[in-house]
Amino acid sequence: RKEVEQDPGPFNVPEGATVAFNCTYSNSASQSFFWYRQDCRKEPKLLMSVYSSGNEDGRFTAQLNRASQYISLLIRDSKLSDSATYLCVVSPRSATNKLIFGTGTLLAVQP
C-alpha cells in the first residue's frame, strides 16, 4: 500500500464548478499535511498547509480527518487557471521535515 494515495483523475469540470479531492495516508503518526500544486512541466509549489481544525484560503478549503487518515481539498468556483495537478503531501515527523508525496490528482477546468 502506498503511503499517500490519491485518485489520479483526470477531473474534468466546467468553469464555476465545485470540485473536491481526497487523499489517504497510511502512517497514523503523520504530523504535517499539505497540498501542493504542480503545473505541467513545472515545479511543485505550496498551495496550502492543512490544519487539524480545517482551513480556508479564498476559494480553497482543506480538511483533515485524523481518525480516518484522510485529507481533502475543496475548490469552489473553479477557474481555468486552476487546471493543474494537485499533490497531497504528508510529513511523518516534523523534526526531519521529510515529505511523502502522493502521485497527484489532475484537474482540467473546461471553458
Added chain:
Amino acid sequence: DADVTQTPRNRITKTGKRIMLECSQTKGHDRMYWYRQDPGLGLRLIYYSFDVKDINKGEISDGYSVSRQAQAKFSLSLESAIPNQTALYFCATSDLPGKRQETQYFGPGTRLLVL
C-alpha cells in the same frame, strides 16, 4: 530572479557517463533536498542535507551521490548513468526547523534523458 535555480535544465547523456546536476539557492535555508519525479510514481527523495557537510540518504539513493560544500549549493551526481535514471529531477530547500509547518521550495527541475 528565482530563489532556487538548477543547472542544466535539460540534459541528454549516454549510459555509463558521469553527470552532475547543480542546485543553488538564495533563500538562506540550511536544508536542501534532491527528488526525482517519474510518471505514476510521484516525487521520491534521493538525498537530503540539513547543513554544510551533512548528507543523508533518502528513499532511493542507490546510483546517486551528492555534495554540499556550501550552504547555498547542493549538487547531485550520477556516477555511471543508466536509462532508468531518466526522470525529472527537482532540488528543494526548506525553512528553519522548528516551525509548525515547514515549507519546501522547489527549483524549476532538470529533465534528464539517459540513452
